[in-house]
Amino acid sequence: MMMKWAVELGQFDLEYMPRTAIKGQALADFLLEFDSEVDDKALMVLHPSYPKEVSEELPHPWWILHVDGAVNNGEAGAVIVLVSPEGHHMMSAIHFKFYTTNNDAEYQALINGLKISLEIGVRNLIAKSDSELVVNQVNGGFQARGPRTKLYLRYTQRLIGRFKEVCLECIPQEKNNNVNVLAKMGSQQEAVLLGSIPLEIQEIPSIP
Template sequence: MEVQLPTPDVTHEYWTMYFDGSIMVPRSGAGVVLVSPDGSRLRYTIRLHFLDSNNATEYEALINGLCIAIKLGATQLYVHGDSELVVHQVMKESSCKSPIMVAYCQEVHKLEDKFQGIELHHVPQKDNDAANFLAKLAARRDSSSSRVFINDLHEPSTRVLEDSI
């Protein structure tokens, strides 16, 4: 008796995501660029309406970008960010020191499980300029062109439970 294996699904192709966060006191924002397998670029600004640290802002960019990619149906994703700390914490090359960073990192890992394949890479800032531009645009609350999606986030993507502090 011959056992037939299912034919591998080759229709899923990798999307690419670039993310960045920016703080311009008193405001902060995040920028995300998603590139579909056919090369289409989708640009997002996320205006953060709460106080955040620089690292938390980077995590907000990553988490919101992953959520957008999931909503768009991406199942395989290459992720690029210029925050060495965030990339290393998520890749478990560096430990999280504060409870809020632990909570953010755990949220990223929950979202990673929704993909069939995901890779996270640190890139130099010069290779992340489109996401950086969008993050600054969001932080300044500048109006953007019609080709940029604007999201408003009124509370952090994660919370630290009181008893974990």
């Protein structure tokens, strides 16, 4: 049988050419075969350096931030509780080594909570505070009075602008009671009562 084929094909000038790029050729054949049958939007090839617009459209999970500031016997502190989309709690207490009012302590708590959230890459955030004044000033419902309050407000709004989306809510104090107790402990540097919650010392305010 092989001899018969050799005789039959001997009259033709045939030359064997190896296929060196079979994967590329197979892809080309596939595209040619299905080009007219498949919608051109059905296939999208992503490259590692594909533009950011693609990743920007992907949904980002929502984190929840609880903050509270407190002034106790002339000393001030704050506590931050950041809850991940999976329900994990990250807690931090801060003791302020500078003079601050109750409203300033609330602003400091919110500012530090926003900073921590940005540092770990949070994009969508629901922030909760029991300070009606701070929440309404940031949301535009109340007007900020006094130069120091205006500085706190502008700085807070700049931080919020770095997120994809932020929802700032005011909650009743009784629903924020645990956070409020920890904030008072932080104002007194009660590390024993705080237990495993890290206590940080802030020497100067966040605003000039």
